[in-house]
Amino acid sequence: MTTPSISDTLNKNNDTLTHRPITSFKAYDIRGELGVNLDEDIAYRIGRAFAQILACQKADSEGDESLENSIVIGCDIRDSSETLKQATIRGIVDAGVDVIDLGMTGTEEVYFATSHYNALGGIEVTASHNPINYNGLKLVREGSRPISADSGLAEIQALAEQGSFAASDQLGKVVEKFDKTAYVDHLMSFIDTDKLVPLKIVINSGNGSAGPTVDLLQQRLQQKNAPIEIIKVHHTPDGSFPNGIPNPMILANRDSTKQAVIDNKADLGIAFDGDFDRCFLFDAQGEFVEGSYVVGMLAQAFLQKHPGAAIVYDPRVLYNTEALIAEGDGEAVISKSGHSFIKQVMRESGAVYGGEMSAHHYFRDFFYCDSGMIPWLLTIELLSTTGKSLGQLVNERISAYPSSGEINFKLTQASSDEIISAIEDYFSTQNPDKNTLDGLSLDFGQWRFNIRASNTEPLIRLNIETKGDEALLTEKTAQIKQWLATQGAKLA
Template identity: 30%
Template sequence: MRRKFHDSILRAYDIRGVIGETLNSEDAYFLGLKFSSYIRKKTHTSRVVVGYDGRLSSKLLNTQLIKGLVDAGSYVTSVGVCPSPMLYYADKILRADGSIMITGSHNPSNYNGFKMIVGGKSIYGDEIQKLAKYNETQTPQKGISKRFKIDDSYILEITKDIKNINPDLKVVWDTGNGAAGNILKKILKLLPGKHHLLNSEIDGTFPSHHPDPTEEKNLKQLKKKVSISNADIGIAFDGDGDRIGIVDNKSNFISGDKLLYMFATEVVKDNPGAIIISDVKASNMIFEQIKKIGGTPLMWKTGHSFIKEKMRKTKALLAGEMSGHIFFADKYYGYDDALYASIRILKILSKKNIINNLLKPFSKLISTPEIKIFCNDSIKFDIVKRCKSDILKKFSDVTTIDGIRVNTKKGWWLIRASNTQPAIIVRCEAESEANLTDLILEVKSFLDKYGIKNNL
């Protein structure tokens, strides 16, 4: 017996789809059967940790996934509702053969999916395709499932070095009704400082705003509260707590690449020559400044699974993405944890006082945000491939590790297909408005050629 999943849900670094359309509870059950067989072949045993976020569909998917795992002979440890980083922590501490986090991450409420770990490493790309093709096998000897509370252990781990946080700091937090809400409430009882918490109740309909803190339109409430409360910083999380969004004391948004640079200044100071990885969407200035302070910058593909694997291979101590995923391996486990990252930023702020003092090298740059242009999942990669063919004929300084990134005398620009949304991603950066406009028009010409509607 072999269950065929909808082709569109097998993404580059996870399984993700629309509930009731491309993904349902039967898929969760059969994924459990397949995953159990898959990890048994890899590790010879089948101890699996499972967690889920606060989406309305997550509880049912959790029930059916565990049923499939148990029917295939797995010994399942369920950690319940949690942010993704807590599931990653459980995978490490419990030394699981495999782990699955049920989450739609930063996608709209009607999405859900599965992030998977085998042998301590995220599975992605071809491995997800292989998993999907596995035969489902029920075993005569069923496994068992047990509940395990790991919340307190996780909280103790990420708060074990908070003594240097300034007790006078004023911080506004917005969990966006996501899975980090309950954990953050407990963390704030331990953190020095004066804290105000927004949208902390877990609600899978996301009534406050869309659960993506890297889009400024979702930070309006946070910015307003930072302003009226005269706070030092505002911190927001996505639906499963692995993305972070920051606004400074003037309610200015701090992009993910600038945030990475702030962390890099501390990591490189303690570890000269450290490899620091950033994704293809990051500013050129990030790579220049990391090199200037004594680090070793490395550009890599966007995507949490790709980044974690590259960190493992290169022994990088820090990595980050424009999307707000920050990965620490200097004093932590190397996975993306927005809750842990927030504590690290408070420690920096306690020493540096004003965030913008760290970001002076970027003051002359003018850049677009990460622009998402709707493009159907079925054609987005082909469109980028066609653009790539044209671009390589016209430009010589091109990076193609993920989409197409073009360096010109006026600045740089990027076109790539999103791996998590039906979208083509565009970003441009220059040192003047005129040059930025020229770069945007250049990108627009390629997208227009292939009929991609855009407002560039």
């Protein structure tokens, strides 16, 4: 007996699906546990709702008539991703919208293709660094603009839950466009290969989706006679993740990259998460470089190319970044953390670059989107043009502005709002400068901290930094950790 397709289950009279709550919608994207709050039916509903809403917007009098009636879609290497992608495609097609299937991709490839093909929007099926029993969808609208809870995601969720889909006169078409040439061309446009000097680099793709793109970039560098040697670690895409979920934020996951750098006497180590929208760097000693110092380094590099340009950064750790922007006569523009906020602020300010300490890096000339490939290309160019090692570029900055790194806590008693209010009261007698752009930031002159609730996990996140005082950093980190423990906050 043939099992009916999802689209066959539609009520033929009013083209609706039974109402079903969908709890996998988050602040910026859709993520859920397979078989719990994410499955093929949900993926179908999301694809259909997304396509219907975008098509309706295009049909409005103010819509961009130059847009193609298509949505691009790709997926990462997870075993569940292709199935979810196909279910999403069925939803888009049933809405009467065409599909450009990119195959196995990283998220940034969807960002690129959405603008390159002038599509209505784009979808990447990915769970990035989440556990293997999770998956999700990242959505963008025309021009690779982000969609978040307050800019369209809630509307998509409501329609997907209600299932009150409009009937379409005809089904959309599906075309496959797996060729990555235009995307790789665009990545290579960010650097001058003639300036590159001999470098040996380790790239750890974590058995995620990065491997094919790394191969293509390596080929392009070789064609340009660039003297870059690449040592590949955990390179082959494998949805079973035999070497663990690709998440370099987990300390144990850094060991393979570190050891490969040391064993091969490499100049630089690079690691990615599963959908390679984040880039993590290791110096020639295999030491992990905290993301906030990479933001400062890239800001400095862009200001050398674009004097006076605006640079966007988040408020979690900012002393070093602000100092480097000032030294480069740039315009410092602070933004709430989170990709939708950073991208919007970059568009408003015309910023050439934006960075978050979480290893997300955004580029004006990449449609104001984040890329995990562009940062390492810029880094090898920077090492080449300065004649300095990565350690030389960042270690002085680490000494000048030491930071704790992000410390995560699980709350067992008070809520995040209660914790933030209480810690403000605790330090109120010291009269710090206060900023509430993103959680709570208190600045005491020689040191500061930011504490905020996670947008994606049930955690509260703490960052502390000082102006050149490692002992003060140790003291204040211990003080706040101890205080948080009295409030029932446990290290995550």
